[in-house]
Amino acid sequence: MTEADATLNAAIPEAGLGERQATEDMTALLDFSSPHSRFRSLTESGGYLVPMEGMAMQFDRESIEFVLHNPELFSSRIDLGLGNVRPLIPLNVDPPQHSNFRRLLDPLFSPKKMTAYEPDIARRANTLIDTFIDNGGCNFSDDFADVLPSTIFLDLTGLPEERLDEFLHLRDGILHPEKHDELAAFDPEVRTRVLFGTGEKIYALFTELINERRRQPGDDVISQFLAAEVDGARLTHDEILDILFLFLIAGLDTVSDTLTCMYAFLARNPDHRKQIVNDPDCLDNAVEEMLRWEAPVPFSSPRSATQDVTLPNGCPVTAGSMVLCAYGSANVDPTEYPDAHEVRFDRTRNRHITFGMGPHRCLGSHLARRELRVTLREWHRRIPEYWLTPGHEDLVYPPGLRHVKDLMLSW
Numbered sequence: 001m002t003e004a005d006a007t008l009n010a011a012i013p014e015a016g017l018g019e020r021q022a023t024e025d026m027t028a029l030l031d032f033s034s035p036h037s038r039f040r041s042l043t044e045s046g047g048y049l050v051p052m053e054g055m056a057m058q059f060d061r062e063s064i065e066f067v068l069h070n071p072e073l074f075s076s077r078i079d080l081g082l083g084n085v086r087p088l089i090p091l092n093v094d095p096p097q098h099s100n101f102r103r104l105l106d107p108l109f110s111p112k113k114m115t116a117y118e119p120d121i122a123r124r125a126n127t128l129i130d131t132f133i134d135n136g137g138c139n140f141s142d143d144f145a146d147v148l149p150s151t152i153f154l155d156l157t158g159l160p161e162e163r164l165d166e167f168l169h170l171r172d173g174i175l176h177p178e179k180h181d182e183l184a185a186f187d188p189e190v191r192t193r194v195l196f197g198t199g200e201k202i203y204a205l206f207t208e209l210i211n212e213r214r215r216q217p218g219d220d221v222i223s224q225f226l227a228a229e230v231d232g233a234r235l236t237h238d239e240i241l242d243i244l245f246l247f248l249i250a251g252l253d254t255v256s257d258t259l260t261c262m263y264a265f266l267a268r269n270p271d272h273r274k275q276i277v278n279d280p281d282c283l284d285n286a287v288e289e290m291l292r293w294e295a296p297v298p299f300s301s302p303r304s305a306t307q308d309v310t311l312p313n314g315c316p317v318t319a320g321s322m323v324l325c326a327y328g329s330a331n332v333d334p335t336e337y338p339d340a341h342e343v344r345f346d347r348t349r350n351r352h353i354t355f356g357m358g359p360h361r362c363l364g365s366h367l368a369r370r371e372l373r374v375t376l377r378e379w380h381r382r383i384p385e386y387w388l389t390p391g392h393e394d395l396v397y398p399p400g401l402r403h404v405k406d407l408m409l410s411w
């Protein structure tokens with residue numbers, strides 16, 4: 001049984017006739033390889049799916065905007081069960097407390113601050129390319145995508161690159177527990193054991209780091225968290241721990257996954273790749289368009305309804321139910337984009353919601369954008385022509401965040 005099947009079985013214990021349709025829809029939804037036509041049919045056929053009592057998934061733009069913009073109706077204060085023992089900050093905090101955290105964190109991740117990282121990102125991308133360019137090919141997922149964002153994360157937190165494997169191991173313990181123990185793919189007890197065992201190690205490691213930076217501050221984000229102040233208030237030790245725990249989950253995998261989706265797209269669509277090579281000025285638009293199309297984070301973190309409410313698409317939601325929003329589907333909603341199913345690098349109006357929307361909009365989007373733009377610029381300057389390695393054309397998009405496993409490229 002695959003992890004997708006296990007998720008599905010947990011979600012839909014006994015499928016009756018009506019439920020069977022939902023089961024089929026869910027099975028299709030957990031196949032992340034090319035979700036766009038399913039998004040279209042789900043949006044056209046009502047815009048929502050209720051796979052089980054107490055859970056509603058949203059697919060049309062209007063309802064998704066409604067959920068994400070109304071945190072008083074849809075609370076984010078949910079235990080995500082990711083090995084954490086307290087709510088993750090700021091993801092699992094509701095306004096108004098949430099706004100205090102964002103006022104403190106936003107300036108540390110502002111566009112200006114993140115632009116200063118661009119030369120460093122370029123240097124790191126080139127150093128990685130140096131390691132395999134003469135081989136005429138690479139496992140892009142392992143050799144490049146997995147490594148680059150993580151070394152940047154280490155640098156942000158003031159840690160040496162030698163600790164990369166340790167961090168990737170901790171990240172995997174939360175996001176890919178089956179890599180620690182393959183039984184975790186289908187045995188919830190094993191999964192929980194791996195998650196919480198890893199969680200303990202993450203808390204211990206960050207506690208040590210926070211204490212170290214308290215004694216000897218540097219110019220890393222942990223030192224900045226310790227010094228940051230809003231209205232005279234500072235972050236507590238536990239609050240910094242809860243922010244760092246989220247960073248490890250949100251900052252390491254998302255950019256890696258996005259890179260694999262984008263390079264898979266470009267390797268399969270040489271005309272788009274050539275546009276980037278021939279006109280590097282189109283890069284910013286190209287990145288936004290691929291973010292819209294690939295939408296690596298398939299669903300929002302769950303929201304819990306604080307009262308009975310009917311969504312714009314007619315979906316009835318009872319108090320206490322969970323609501324999930326499909327970002328990728330909102331990104332191809334025809335009410336927002338008349339030509340939503342065309343990938344156009346000359347698109348100028350592009351209000352995609354790949355980084356979410358509303359108060360919980362991604363804190364790291366300015367950093368992520370720079371990582372993606374700089375990487376694509378440097379790569380296409382040095383490796384303008386590449387393709388899927390023969391024999392590896394069937395791409396695997398495992399469950400979790402959308403990503404391509406073992407994306408083999410040749411040039």
Ligand code: HEM
Binds near residue numbers: 255301356360
């Ligand atoms: C392409 C890469 C990325 C994508 C697609 C992405 C996507 C998202 C999305 C969709 C959300 C909203 C979740 C929700 O409302 O349920 C989010 C939140 C968040 N992201 Fe990102 N993210 C990326 C990179 C990053 C990076 C590099 C960092 C760290 C520096 C980061 C830190 C965060 C944080 C802290 C939040 C929570 C914000 C809040 O609750 O106020 N993300 N991200």
